[in-house]
Amino acid sequence: MVTIVMESTGERHEFRKLNTVIQLLNKLKLKSSEVLVIRGRELLTPDREIGTQGEIRIRHVVSRG
Amino acid sequence: MKCRRCGELAQVALPSHHTGFCAPCFENYFLRQVERGIHEHKQFTKEDKLVLAVSGGKDSLGLLLALTELGYAVTALHIDLAIPVSSENARSTVEAFCAKHSIPCHILEMAGKGLPIPEVKKKVNRPICSVCGKIKRHWFNRYAFEEGFDVLATGHNLDDEVARLFANTLRWDQAYLAGQGPVMPAEGRFVKKVKPLCRLTEYETAVWCFLKGIDHVLAACPYSGGASFTGHKKLLADLEERSPGMKMQFYGHFLATGKPAFEAVVENAPPLKECSDCGFPSSQDMCGVCRIKRLLES
Ligand SMILES: [Zn+2]
Ligand SMILES: [Zn+2]
Numbered sequence A: 001m002v003t004i005v006m007e008s009t010g011e012r013h014e015f016r017k018l019n020t021v022i023q024l025l026n027k028l029k030l031k032s033s034e035v036l037v038i039r040g041r042e043l044l045t046p047d048r049e050i051g052t053q054g055e056i057r058i059r060h061v062v063s064r065g
Numbered sequence B: 001m002k003c004r005r006c007g008e009l010a011q012v013a014l015p016s017h018h019t020g021f022c023a024p025c026f027e028n029y030f031l032r033q034v035e036r037g038i039h040e041h042k043q044f045t046k047e048d049k050l051v052l053a054v055s056g057g058k059d060s061l062g063l064l065l066a067l068t069e070l071g072y073a074v075t076a077l078h079i080d081l082a083i084p085v086s087s088e089n090a091r092s093t094v095e096a097f098c099a100k101h102s103i104p105c106h107i108l109e110m111a112g113k114g115l116p117i118p119e120v121k122k123k124v125n126r127p128i129c130s131v132c133g134k135i136k137r138h139w140f141n142r143y144a145f146e147e148g149f150d151v152l153a154t155g156h157n158l159d160d161e162v163a164r165l166f167a168n169t170l171r172w173d174q175a176y177l178a179g180q181g182p183v184m185p186a187e188g189r190f191v192k193k194v195k196p197l198c199r200l201t202e203y204e205t206a207v208w209c210f211l212k213g214i215d216h217v218l219a220a221c222p223y224s225g226g227a228s229f230t231g232h233k234k235l236l237a238d239l240e241e242r243s244p245g246m247k248m249q250f251y252g253h254f255l256a257t258g259k260p261a262f263e264a265v266v267e268n269a270p271p272l273k274e275c276s277d278c279g280f281p282s283s284q285d286m287c288g289v290c291r292i293k294r295l296l297e298s
Helices: A021-028 B023-040 B058-069 B086-100 B117-123 B128-146 B158-170 B174-179 B202-211 B230-242 B246-266 B288-297
Strands: A002-006 A012-015 A018-020 A035-039 A049-051 A054-060 B012-014 B019-021 B050-053 B074-080 B105-109 B151-153 B192-194
Touching: A012 A021, A018 A021, A021 A035, A021 A049, A035 B202, A049 A054, B019 B023, B023 B058, B023 B202, B050 B058, B050 B128, B058 B074, B058 B086, B058 B202, B074 B086, B074 B128, B086 B105, B105 B128, B117 B128, B117 B288, B128 B151, B128 B288, B158 B174, B158 B202, B158 B230, B158 B246, B174 B246, B230 B246
Parallel strands: A002 A054, B050 B074, B050 B151, B074 B105, B151 B192
Antiparallel strands: A002 A012, A018 A049, A035 A054, B012 B019
16 A cells, blocks of 8 residues: 655545556646655655555645745 | 756756756756846856845845845845744844854844834734735835945745736736836935846745755744735746746836837836835825824824
8 A cells, every 4th residue: 555645734545556656636637837746755756656556745835824 | 857957857848948957057057047037137246245135034044145146235024024933933044044144134123123013014004914924014215325335135036026926917017017117226215126046936945945955934924814816826837837938028028018118118207205204215294104104103
C-alpha cells in the first residue's frame, strides 16, 4: 500500500499501486506547481515512479493569508 | 529527470525554465535568482542598512535566510498583532529562527501601540485583513524610518506580484499600476521598499524552505477567510501550466513597458499631507492608522 498524507488537513489516502507522481497528482486533482511531493527527506519530480509501498506527504505551497 | 547542472537525479522540476535541479543545485539557483532580483532592480547593496518584515511564514523566513547566506547584514522586524494563539505561534517561530541563525530581531507589539487586532476587529466595520495590512505597513515603515534604516524589504514573491498586477489591471487602477513593482523609492517619511523574491515563485520558495529545513508557520491567520488573491492565483496557475514562463513575462513586460506609461499619467497627482497626529504621509489630515487608534480610544 502507498499512503498519501495531506499535511494541511491530516487527511490520508491509500493506493494499492501508483505509477508516477503525475498519476498521483491527477488522482488528487492537483497541479505540480501547487504542492511539494515529499518522500522521506526527498522531493519527487512529476516523472518519478512511486510503486506499491511507502508514505508520501503532500504540502501545499500557497500561503493562505 | 536529471539535474541540468550536475546530472544527478533531480528533486525539483521547473517547467518555466525548462529545467530540473538536484537539491544543492536548486539552492544555488535560488540564491542566484535572489541576487539577480536585487541587482537588476538596484534594490540595495551590502552597505545599506536593511530591515526585513517577517511574518513567520515561508516567504519572509526563506528570504531572511537567503539574504543572510548571501552576506547581507539584515535585521528582522516582526509585528505581534496580539491575536490569541496565532500571534504567539508566529512570534515564537520568528524569535527561534533568528536566535538559531544569530540574526538581530525586533518585535513591535501592536497591543502596546494601542492597536491590538482583536479590538480593532470589534470596532471597525471594514474587512479586517485590509485594516490589519494598513496597520502593518504603517508600522513597518515607521519603525524603519525612525530607526534610520535605508531599505525595508518584504517577502513578496513573483506570484504575489503577478496576482496583484492582475487585480490592478482588471480595474485599470492607474495610481496602483504606477506604484507597483519590486522597488518603491524613498520619499519623505516613506523609506525605500523592495521585494527581493520578485523573480521567484511561491513553489520555489516552498522548495527552498523545505530543503533548508526552515521551520515556518503553516496555519493561516484565524481572521482571514483565505488570502484575498487566492482566486486570481488559481487562474494564473492555469495559464502558467498551459504556457510555462507566462507569469514572469507578464510581470517583466509590465515593468518594462506598462509601469513607465502609468507613472507618466499619475505624475501630477496631488502630494501627500502629513498626518496631524503621527506626522507620517497621509492623503487626509489624519492618517488611517491614527484614525483607527482614535476610534479604539473612544
Ligand atoms: Zn545538480
Ligand atoms: Zn498618523
